[in-house]
Amino acid sequence: MRTEPLPWPSPVPPSIRSLQALRSAPVQDLAPAAEWIRTLLIDAVGRTGGHLGPNLGVVELSLALHRVFTSPRDSIVFDTGHQAYVHKLLTGRLGDFGQLRQAGGLSGYPSRSESVHDLVENSHASTALAYADGLAKARKLAGAGERAVVAVIGDGALTGGMAWEGLNNLGAASDRPVIIVLNDNGRAYAPTCGALADHLATLRKDGNCAGPNLFTVLGFTYLGPLDGHDTAQVEAALHRARALRRPVVVHVVTVKGKGHLPAELDEADCLHAVGPAPAPGSPAPAAKAAAPSWTGVFGSALARAAAERPEVVAISAAMVRPTGLHPMAQQLPGRVFDVGIAEQHAVCSAAGLAMAGMHPVVAVYATFMSRALDQVLMDVALHRLPVTFVLDRAGVTGPDGSSHHGMWDSAVFGVVPGMRLAAPRDAPTLRALLDEALADNDGPTMLRFPKGNVPADLPAGRRLGDIDLLHQTCQQPNDVLLVGLGPLAAACLAAGQALSAHGLGVTVASPRWALPVPGELVDLAADHALTVTVEDGVRTGGIGSALAQACTDAYVSTPICQLGLPRRFLPHGPRDDLLRAAGLDRDGITASALRAYDTHCTPPARRSKRIS
Template sequence: MTELSEALADKRTTAVEGADLTTLDGPHAVRALPAGQLAALARDMRAFLIEKVCASGGHLGPNLGMVELTIALHRVFDSPRDPILFDTGHQAYVHKILTGRAAGFDRLRQAGGLSGYPSRAESAHDWSENSHASASLSYADGLAKAHELHGYRDRSVVAVIGDGAMTGGMAWEALNNIGAGERPVVVVLNDNGRSYAPTTGALTHHLDALKQPGERTAVPDRAGANLFTQIGFTYLGPVDGHDTALLEAVLEQARVLRRPVLVHAVTVKGSGFAPAEDDEADCLHAVGTVDAVTGRPAPTSGPPSVSWTGLFGQALLELAGEREDLVAVTASMLRPTGLYPMAVKYPERVFDVGIAEQHAVTSAAGLAMGGFHPVVALYSTFLTRAADQVLMDVALHRLPVTFVLDRAGITGPDGASHHGMWDASLLGIVPGLRLAVPRDGGQLRSLLREATAYEGPTALRFPKGTAEQGPEAVRRAGSVDVLSESGIRDVLLISYGPMAHRCLQAAAQLTQQGIGVTVADPRWAVPIAPELLELAARHRLVVTVEDNSRTGGLGSTVAQTLRDDAVTTPVHNLGLPRAFLTHGPREQLLADAGLTAAQIAYAVLRARAGQPLVHAAATDGSPQ
């Protein structure tokens, strides 16, 4: 038995040979460890993370940088009595291990297994599971106010936020409120100088200045005035985020002050794993299955695949070479959204504004007012953070801004707050906005060209993963691609984007039963093309299929437009349920929503027979 295992066993854990971390049954065991055992615990944590995350995929770099800091947090604060909130949540793996969930890492991010983010269903130690950045400080402000109203005088609230997430405006709204009070909120600023890429902006320069050797101190009365002290916080730091003993001392000091405190911890993203520390791109921020020694992706058989993101990046680069007025904006995701090639060739025309989607959209509006055509590249799930700006700052002014939404629809292992299943519903209500849903890479190229030529707001959405070759159209009616048709005008299947293959397979199954099916791809989903209305009027039934919430989705828009035009053809909409979908493989989640080819065909048969369709249930039991 190792020295660490013996120490754990002495504290009434069930540790076994090799300091088995799966035997940690809660933070009390870590608090009871002698200080001399913490370095060994940190080493075992890193080895465990590298082994498990490289095997399953997940967020590796952020968690390797959080090992000592998370150990110190759980030794000083009494979770869950003292809530510890992890902003974004992708750096909470160590927290999960220390709160008794190490055994679940064999099924990390798999269906029915451990979530890759905090999860209230998993543990009382997880307070929030929203993985959108910059929200933790507002949660902390509200919890501290709740504690005060309950009369809890001896509890603290801790919010751990990275310098990348601190660039979000919501974080500063919360700091403004927290700093104005005297409630015991401890903000731990995990400063590793990165989000996906190196952090940018004036805040970064300020933090860099605070990290200069002459400024290093953890004693309040020696810390000079800075941005945080000016808005009401006691500032402690900078402190080495990999020195557990020093972290404990500083966090204990923050705890006993019983007022707003900001602890500035300086860490290294990917710490302890050379491939992550040396990775200039993103410190192995999020990985698939990779080699646990080299950090390189596992080899795959067959020809290399091309991702939707990569195709978009190349298409945008080509357009940028043709048009000097084309610029690009991203919110701290230069590589993940495909903008990196353009940033390399035309760095002066690509703007990374940090994790600040609202600012990104309105800044793009300003660029458009100034005579440029901005392309705002975001993950679909993050566009929801800037819905007001799309509506009031871009669309109200009829500005030529193109939104490119990666990871639309089901994203898979990242779970509820990362599925891009609401963007089409939100954008469908925006006056004057045109929304395209390409079915393959060729369509993406042509639709991006059309979008950036339009003198008004446009958007394109596409899923995560490989951009497989889509079916060719048998003919085009206006802007609508007809993918297949028979002589019998019975059912019109309207397929949105990459759902085309499923719809064609469903049509083939129905044709074998003597049912005439036309499959149409609108290309431009909003506004509804007149030719699509004409097709619908000539069929006995319309069924729409989309990888978006069917509540208020693209199919709903078709149904309403047909009613408005006095077209009496009945419409049935297939899509994702009005629910927060869990993590799991994309294909499985689509099947759960009734979106396989066989399920689509079955839904058509029921609709033709006048039977109600069977949909996945909404979480609140309301109709779909």
């Protein structure tokens, strides 16, 4: 951890220099401390990038939590951990905050390796209530029921199915005191949708906790609604909740982006997440046309296709803008459905739409898609329904870290019967593959692409079935086949040129539909002495493994060198650096291919590897 001074000149208020100081500080010292924290957040997150809006909204709430509860003896679990920045500041990590989300620095989410105050490393929504249920059961069994269990969950995360399962279990257990702090700002990324949002709006409007409501019907004591920016009011409610010794919902109303006018006025997402701003005094970047993002290319292509195909509908799990559905939502608002943070419901609802003759497009971040594996498998694939899944942020995502790298999807969904998976390498292939997916009525399809801007177009020299050939050397025999999946085709092309300079005959192939493995790819492998697959998904069980199995089934003995991400959780850091560390850049691919060739390929191997 860093020990050098912070770059902010204002001294740290005495009331927040330690948790002990915070708990003993007079209440009148809390408002200036909250203002100081907001100033720091705006400055720091502006430098590093990160989740600004959610944390500006929980400053007073976080102060109150740490004044009432003694962490880590009392357990505080933050649902969707991007609202835990203030918690980090208050629990001894102020001096490291300048390195938030930087390689080797603080995580943008709770992290057990950083602090004993970070109990749960969750950044997937709707899990905190289940954690709290288990913690409270364990406290009771251990005779430690005086140790409080607190779950802090936003109204957006409360739309998720797991949250409702947690409410169902917690409300019925009057002998297990769990305090649910409902941080209600009316939003996930966008305004919270559905009947729950309407109910919370009614509670906010009435401002009266005396009557029955959803939570009291489920067995909770309900306290609220409270002004979440009044630390004293929230603190008093939390003390009361603890003293009740039963399940309690403390409903606090906050403003996402509070104290930062651009965030408060941003109707899109209240500056939910921001990128780093240029350093003060740095020269302005040269004006140039920005390359389109993968998300933007997909969004435009989908809106165009939906206008031409009346059967196309789209579903979002509370992320219409981040997944590129906003253009279609503006153009065809009745055909885009936001179901809240509920991936399982999204997929099963898509199955119903497909059964009724529609072609649903379910757009989800790759890291969240695994939450709905059962629905993809048993509700969509079992019925051979035409549902297209579009996975944004596939592969290495960068500063969001281990919970957000979309590295599992190819291995997880590659086993689903009838699933066709494509990995476009550039904008033209993304548009073409989306059109092909929407025209496929025989079963589910899946497209995956990474975070960031699309690379330069990589036109194919020629097409071989579902395989684009990007490079072939003239010399024979064929030594090395490089199979570049998706955007890693560019690195494979560069590596192929480097291998050619070593005197090897090289073919660079870019599968358009990678799963099921095209027969043409097996034939190509049979015609080369060595095949090297390169993918930005986990290597174990990935597309390279599927090709190796397909070659074995076809009695092709060509050695398959599978390059991909290791089977471990990767840290946060720049995408290019993490890919380089995994050997997935030009130099790493070249070195791996040369080692594999020297190991497996003697001169007699320079022939067809198909066993007769």
